[in-house]
Amino acid sequence: MGNQQIVQKLWNLCNVLRDDGITYHQYVTELTYLLFLKMMKETDNEGSIPEEYRWDSLINIHGLELKTHYQKLLIDLGNENNDVISQIYTNAQTNIDEPKNLEKIVRSIDALDWYSAKEEGLGDLYEGLLEKNASETKSGAGQYFTPRVLIDLMVKLAKPQAGERCNDPAAGTFGFMIAADRYVREQTDDYFDLGEKEAEFQKKQAFTGVELVKETHRLALMNAMLHNIQGEIVLGDTLSEMGKNLKNFDVILTNPPFGTKRGGERPTRDDLTFATTNKQFNFLQHIYKSLKPDGKARASVVVPDDILFKKDGNGVEIREDLMNKCNLHTILRLPNGIFYAPGVKTNVLFFTREVTDRENTKDVWVYDLRTNMQSFGKRSPLTEKHFENFITAYESKDRESIKDDRFNVFTREEIQKKDNSLDIGLIADDSLAAYDDLPDPIDSAEEAIAKLNQAVGLLNEVVIELREVEGEKVATKPIKVSSNE
Structure with missing residues (x-):
């Protein structure tokens, strides 16, 4: 069995x-x-x-x-x-x-x-x-479970290495860290290529996380134990004071929770530059601040669409701060239906924390895996094959040479002109192509009114002729249809 x-x-x-x-x-x-x-x-x-x-x-x-x-x-x-x-x-x-x-x-x-x-x-x-x-939609667990195929993609592109400290500040059931551990084991013959101290570090310190919900934390501990991972999984709130001690990580892989914190309460920690009630913006600030500023530390983060364009909650300033401190080199626009929570439109941000804090993002490459894609769900799940072209584009040393309509680049100047909105890169929707050749709606309306007036005129003439035949020559006020009525 x-x-x-x-x-x-x-x-x-x-x-x-x-x-x-x-x-x-x-x-x-x-x-x-x-x-x-x-x-x-x-x-x-x-x-x-x-x-x-x-x-x-x-x-x-x-x-x-x-x-x-x-x-x-x-x-x-x-x-x-x-x-x-x-x-x-x-x-x-x-x-x-x-x-x-x-x-x-x-x-x-x-x-x-x-x-x-x-x-x-x-x-x-x-x-x-x-x-x-x-x-199982009735379980409600889909809100914290990221599909494994997406986790594996993010880990594969982040390429965690032996000796690096990896973290998930919104750990859920610890899926990202388990996948990262699996990736490093595959690169090191299940850690047998490492020395005794290095192997011990991988098992006990390399993979850590924080989970707020007690029951989910319990599941994460069990999951880690069964995968022989002994790294610390803290039961707590990353956006509280304890989160200030989470720093100098080499790799962060995460899918933070959506929504506002406790019905609108601001985070209790005071080291986030921009105070906001939006959990995603606060997690985003935490993530890029907790990466080691060495030009190599990197993060892959799932965010909902509104984080790309939202202006309130200091959205404009936080996106600008991200692009200053980090090189936000790639955004993946994810297809609809891949999360068990229906209707959620999501993206993955890929960025590297640089040594300085100014003007580190020059260009942002966006891959649109959403438009003109099939409908995904429980019966038609997303698979590795759907990511093949994106992986090719992402890993290309010369992205300009990639001939893929889904892959487009935007300069920092272009983004700044749009109030630092990152709601970019979606291609033309083929489902709307049937409407491209339709005439102007105003022209169509005026043409319809003219034809109606012509038809009413003919009807008036018929009515007059019929009355004349019956010997009732009565003055009749013609009916008119006006485009102004």
């Missing part, structure tokens, strides 16, 4: 809990509590878990006794001295009311083909479960 089949079996267990009123997201959290114990057993890492709370303690009891034991297990593991265990189980509580449902899930998890799961990778299995949760 492959991981996809296991994920589907685990997901189908959610049906067992419907009568308990459990949501998809609560179910994934509940699975995390149980899968942690099972996976620790399968990987021979149960030593850090008190013996009375290991996996086998759940399969040897039944009914109400099982539920009571499970509730105590959650509380006590949340108070363990072990950082990973305590963070995963902090304030943990079960949403399963029926003991028979809990027993059904425990027995079903125990019966899965864990040998095959280990062969394919327990981390990949868990990521598959998170992706399944995000794709």
Whole structure:
């Protein structure tokens, strides 16, 4: 049984809990509590878990006794001295009311083909479960889950290297950092090409993040652990005072949350140059300020369309500051429908933090992967193939030589004339081509009025003739249609 089949079996267990009123997201959290114990057993890492709370303690009891034991297990593991265990189980509580449902899930998890799961990778299995949760629109998880194909693209173009510090200030389930770790492992023979200290750095310090939402933070910890990443994942708010200590990173990969902070509250940190209630603008400021100013540190950031053109919230000044401090060399206009949150139009900004803070962006190249593209969604997902031409254009040493109508360049002077608006680069929409040859609407209206007047004149003549035939010679006031009426 492959991981996809296991994920589907685990997901189908959610049906067992419907009568308990459990949501998809609560179910994934509940699975995390149980899968942690099972996976620790399968990987021979149960030593850090008190013996009375290991996996086998759940399969040897039944009914109400099982539920009571499970509730105590959650509380006590949340108070363990072990950082990973305590963070995963902090304030943990079960949403399963029926003991028979809990027993059904425990027995079903125990019966899965864990040998095959280990062969394919327990981390990949868990990521598959998170992706399944995000794709279910009822779960609401799509708001923090970035499609893996987009994550992989951004990582591939950022090219994180061994020894570099990578960070995601809005970590979600830690997908960007897991993909970055996977990329570096592929370049270094799973870190065997590195020295002992370098390999230790990669596992414990290279990949870090911050996540605001407690339940999502729990999922991120589990995800990182299953991928053998021990870098710090802070439970906190990047836009608070703690965010001031996040700096000097070599690579930042992120998809910050959309919207305003806490209904309009300004960020609590005082080191952002431009104060605004817009989360995206604040994250953008944080990102380019937290990059190492060495001319090599780089970021790839997902932003919604309005960040490209919005004037309020100091939008004009923040975009100008970004282009001064960094070389904003590329914008990718993403197609519609690739995020599970419908109707969101997004882009990826690619920029490098330079040594100086003035006039570092000379030209901005924009690739339009939105216009004249097919409709994407759950049934027609975006794939690697859709990015092939963009990757070719992005990686070209001579971008001027690229013959691709979707790829266009704009000078800093052109952008400044538009109030630093970056809402640029969208090509002509072929779906509107059918309307290109239509006549001027005013001309069409005047022509229609003239024909109506002519028709009314003819009708008046017919009416007069008919009355004459009937011997009723009555003066008739002609009807007229005026273009002014």
